[in-house]
Amino acid sequence: MNDKNKPQTIAQKILAYHCGKDYTSEGEIVNADVDIVLGNDITLPIAIEEFDKIGAGRVFDEEKVVVVPDHFAPNKDIKSAQQCKLLREFARKQDIKNYFEVGKMGIEHALLPELGLVLPGNLVVGADSHTCTYGALGAASTGVGSTDVAVAMATGKLWFMVPKTIKFIYSGSLKKWITGKDLILYTIGLIGVDGALYKSMEFSGPVVSKLSMDSRFTISNMAIEAGGKFGIFEVDGITEEFLKSRSDGSYKIFKSDPDVDYEKTYNIDCSDIELQVAAPHLPSNARNAKDLTGISIDQVVIGSCTNGRVEDLRIAAEILNGREVDRNLRTIIIPATQNIYLEALKKGYIEIFINSGCAVSTPTCGPCLGGHMGVLAEGERAVSTTNRNFVGRMGHPKSEVYLSGPSVAAASAVAGRIATPEEVI
Amino acid sequence: MIIIRERAIKYGNNVDTDVIIPARYLNTTEDRELASHCFEGLDKDFKEKVKERKIIVAGHNFGCGSSREHAPLSIKASGIKAVIAVSFARIFFRNAINIGLPVIASSQASSFIQDGDELEIDLSSGKIKDITKDKIFDVKPLPEFIQGIIRSGGYINFTKENIKR
Numbered sequence A: 001m002n003d004k005n006k007p008q009t010i011a012q013k014i015l016a017y018h019c020g021k022d023y024t025s026e027g028e029i030v031n032a033d034v035d036i037v038l039g040n041d042i043t044l045p046i047a048i049e050e051f052d053k054i055g056a057g058r059v060f061d062e063e064k065v066v067v068v069p070d071h072f073a074p075n076k077d078i079k080s081a082q083q084c085k086l087l088r089e090f091a092r093k094q095d096i097k098n099y100f101e102v103g104k105m106g107i108e109h110a111l112l113p114e115l116g117l118v119l120p121g122n123l124v125v126g127a128d129s130h131t132c133t134y135g136a137l138g139a140a141s142t143g144v145g146s147t148d149v150a151v152a153m154a155t156g157k158l159w160f161m162v163p164k165t166i167k168f169i170y171s172g173s174l175k176k177w178i179t180g181k182d183l184i185l186y187t188i189g190l191i192g193v194d195g196a197l198y199k200s201m202e203f204s205g206p207v208v209s210k211l212s213m214d215s216r217f218t219i220s221n222m223a224i225e226a227g228g229k230f231g232i233f234e235v236d237g238i239t240e241e242f243l244k245s246r247s248d249g250s251y252k253i254f255k256s257d258p259d260v261d262y263e264k265t266y267n268i269d270c271s272d273i274e275l276q277v278a279a280p281h282l283p284s285n286a287r288n289a290k291d292l293t294g295i296s297i298d299q300v301v302i303g304s305c306t307n308g309r310v311e312d313l314r315i316a317a318e319i320l321n322g323r324e325v326d327r328n329l330r331t332i333i334i335p336a337t338q339n340i341y342l343e344a345l346k347k348g349y350i351e352i353f354i355n356s357g358c359a360v361s362t363p364t365c366g367p368c369l370g371g372h373m374g375v376l377a378e379g380e381r382a383v384s385t386t387n388r389n390f391v392g393r394m395g396h397p398k399s400e401v402y403l404s405g406p407s408v409a410a411a412s413a414v415a416g417r418i419a420t421p422e423e424v425i
Numbered sequence B: 001m002i003i004i005r006e007r008a009i010k011y012g013n014n015v016d017t018d019v020i021i022p023a024r025y026l027n028t029t030e031d032r033e034l035a036s037h038c039f040e041g042l043d044k045d046f047k048e049k050v051k052e053r054k055i056i057v058a059g060h061n062f063g064c065g066s067s068r069e070h071a072p073l074s075i076k077a078s079g080i081k082a083v084i085a086v087s088f089a090r091i092f093f094r095n096a097i098n099i100g101l102p103v104i105a106s107s108q109a110s111s112f113i114q115d116g117d118e119l120e121i122d123l124s125s126g127k128i129k130d131i132t133k134d135k136i137f138d139v140k141p142l143p144e145f146i147q148g149i150i151r152s153g154g155y156i157n158f159t160k161e162n163i164k165r
């Protein structure tokens, strides 16, 4: 068979396209053109240093480098102020079009899709491990190191090894309150934190084809938590609807060939999947929420690049409406972007949150990485809609994080302990 | 053509980035200082061994753990010329190549080679020869592109040279 006619996965096709070929084989190394290079206030300062060493002078394309100070911004201390200043000066000097200052800024992985900066078929790299989020749009996107981002900013190219692909087929029907977060926590629990090491994860099946974009972003976001390189959804009507107002439709859609040879296929019946919580200290410690309801907590965080979107805030508002958060805990809600914030405001969610005793913040990564805006003290426990629960992730090494979706987080805020929505509604 | 002829230091499975270079030394990017702590968590004799032997041979999942570029940097700065392992963790593999440290995945060679064996690696043809035991292993050579990065001493130098041309 001519190489050209061999069946290929989405990952193979996107990489082939970006290096001007018809076909790439799994394991092959290609030097490919990237569509977007992303950096933030933590990773970019190092990449800028390496970039200067190359001596290219200018970035390869001032429209394709995206700079988002989101981790410790608005500046949490003097050190982070210096880092953000470095980014600002670099962006000015390089005439970077997509630099997002505090006030316009959002958490990078919620912001880029919202603004239509990533489109189907794109090849995207970012110096942030959750760059895999854009797989929800049918893009191949992945996190890389600082040297990689320096080279990509200078040349617009980066080397990639073409990954093998694992397919996940979700069928059956979803129980009430189940969202993308429960599906991905369940999946990581099934395959482990290195279950997709170096692989492209392809999410498909009848359940997925009805899933909202917000839930799809949540799933792709956590591909890295199973070691995955990409976490890709095929473009369908729901994707196209999302993109309608965000692009002129001139993107390229890639689909895996039907007879492609997957490394592995998982058939997951969703009918029995309950609300999930990942217990400390690995995202793969997925349990049924109802089995953990005795555990008392000190803080609830609803936000992050995983679950800080409108769907998440709507679910939280539905549960918090007319109820008060438990007096023994803090609840912090962080819309992931300014637009999400505004929409939540218009829909009345923000009023509901404030009336029930939640703190609502301008977009920031903040507590997700134990940066600011909700750092945990020794011995404290949080339920959080974020993506990592490693030792010390949200603060003191002896604090604990339980990962959940928005409904369990909101219900737990009301109950003062891990709770399911049915218990408080 | 890149030929490396050195003796082997052998380690086991899952050599993680914390034993390669503990987090408490990440406040520097200075090569010599990183090298002075390399493998501190795994093998206190490494500093002596590396004077005579400059190829590491290891098991599964070499370099697992964090994404710190300091891990391959400290290995390279110690004088190690190449790492052969059954398999590598993804980000370590990328970072190693980007800083110009040859990494070769071969389960056959890694299992066969013993501590102290004299080896000859031909990165262009992909041959690993165990001179001590007179046995040759064919591995898929690293793609020409990656060999180019290694020849240049890393991705930054490689990029610099290609921009000039």
Ligand code: SF4
Binding pocket: A071, A107, A108, A109, A128, A130, A304, A305, A306, A364, A365, A368, A369, A386, A387
């Ligand atoms: S919200 Fe958390 S996981 Fe997402 S980019 Fe920020 S720090 Fe990383």
